[in-house]
Amino acid sequence: MPEGHVTHRNARLQADLLGLNGPLDVNSPQGRFSDGAALLDGHALESIEAYGKHMFYHWTMGQVLHIHLGLIGKFQLHPGDGPTPTENTRLVMKGQDGTVFLAGPMICNVINPDEEATVIAKLGPDPLRSARGGRKFAERLATKRIPVGAALLDQSVMAGIGNVFRAELLFLTGIHPNTPSSALTDAQTAALWKQSVTELRIAEEIGDIITVNPRHVGARSRKSLNRETGVYVYKRDGLPCRICETEIVLEEVASRKIWHCPRCQPRPA
DNA sequence: GGGTGATGCTGAG
DNA sequence: TCAGCCTCACCCC
Numbered sequence: 001m002p003e004g005h006v007t008h009r010n011a012r013l014q015a016d017l018l019g020l021n022g023p024l025d026v027n028s029p030q031g032r033f034s035d036g037a038a039l040l041d042g043h044a045l046e047s048i049e050a051y052g053k054h055m056f057y058h059w060t061m062g063q064v065l066h067i068h069l070g071l072i073g074k075f076q077l078h079p080g081d082g083p084t085p086t087e088n089t090r091l092v093m094k095g096q097d098g099t100v101f102l103a104g105p106m107i108c109n110v111i112n113p114d115e116e117a118t119v120i121a122k123l124g125p126d127p128l129r130s131a132r133g134g135r136k137f138a139e140r141l142a143t144k145r146i147p148v149g150a151a152l153l154d155q156s157v158m159a160g161i162g163n164v165f166r167a168e169l170l171f172l173t174g175i176h177p178n179t180p181s182s183a184l185t186d187a188q189t190a191a192l193w194k195q196s197v198t199e200l201r202i203a204e205e206i207g208d209i210i211t212v213n214p215r216h217v218g219a220r221s222r223k224s225l226n227r228e229t230g231v232y233v234y235k236r237d238g239l240p241c242r243i244c245e246t247e248i249v250l251e252e253v254a255s256r257k258i259w260h261c262p263r264c265q266p267r268p269a
Numbered sequence: 270g271g272g273t274g275a276t277g278c279t280g281a282g
Numbered sequence: 283t284c285a286g287c288c289t290c291a292c293c294c295c
Contacts, residue, residue, distance in 0.1 A: 003276050053277075071277040072289045088289060104289040106278065153277090162276045209276075234276090255283080256277095 004160020
């Protein structure tokens with residue numbers, strides 16, 4: 001379930017669970033990361049940093065573990081030793097208070113700080129790292145001659161947005177996914193950034209993407225909502241818009257499915 | 270038990 | 283543009 005909120009939340013929770021500056025037991029039950037695990041085993045972590053959908057684990061001996069979950073990668077956090085790893089467990093890190101399992105990542109490599117810097121240099125501003133990336137976001141967006149629905153998935157424009165957030169952010173800002181990036185007003189661009197900061201922070205805290213204002217669905221809190229009830233448009237084609245009851249429409253933008261409300265997000269002229 | 274799609278991205282063509 | 287990759291939850295039989 002990897003958009004930016006997942007990486008930041010994991011960086012925070014895993015640092016707590018594993019403990020910093022104490023030696024970790026690292027291994028690769030599946031074997032596909034045996035060489036990397038051997039480099040890290042017995043060493044201590046200095047910090048865990050998330051940047052967009054990328055995670056960088058800084059080890060005291062100077063190496064960096066680079067993880068990107070991709071579409072299907074998953075972490076499991078367990079107190080103590082956790083269960084027996086399965087044949088798909090790529091990485092196990094056991095520390096002070098618990099154990100982290102990793103399965104199915106797109107990237108799991110040991111790199112050096114220069115290589116880390118190269119990866120980060122390609123990324124746009126990450127709303128969870130600093131709320132003050134709005135100007136850079138606007139600059140990057142302005143260089144793109146593509147629909148805003150495609151630009152939001154481009155990690156060099158904004159880092160950490162995935163398919164759920166792009167649909168929800170465009171709904172929350174009333175922008176049609178096919179609006180050309182270059183046709184957005186300054187106010188719309190600013191609203192997209194501001195809304196990203198807000199929504200990603202909430203998702204990082206809750207551990208799930210819940211964008212619905214609880215009073216729109218008669219709920220007490222966002223935390224009481226779930227994937228069925230907690231989004232405005234994502235995977236809701238054919239269902240009534242929570243605001244105006246117009247039927248939510250499914251389209252494809254940048255080869256990925258995207259949903260919008262034709263009334264709340266009018267097609268650009 | 271098999272088939273499929275998924276919150277992602279790359280590299281070949 | 284599109285197949286390929288990685289894993290698993292979910293659906294249908």
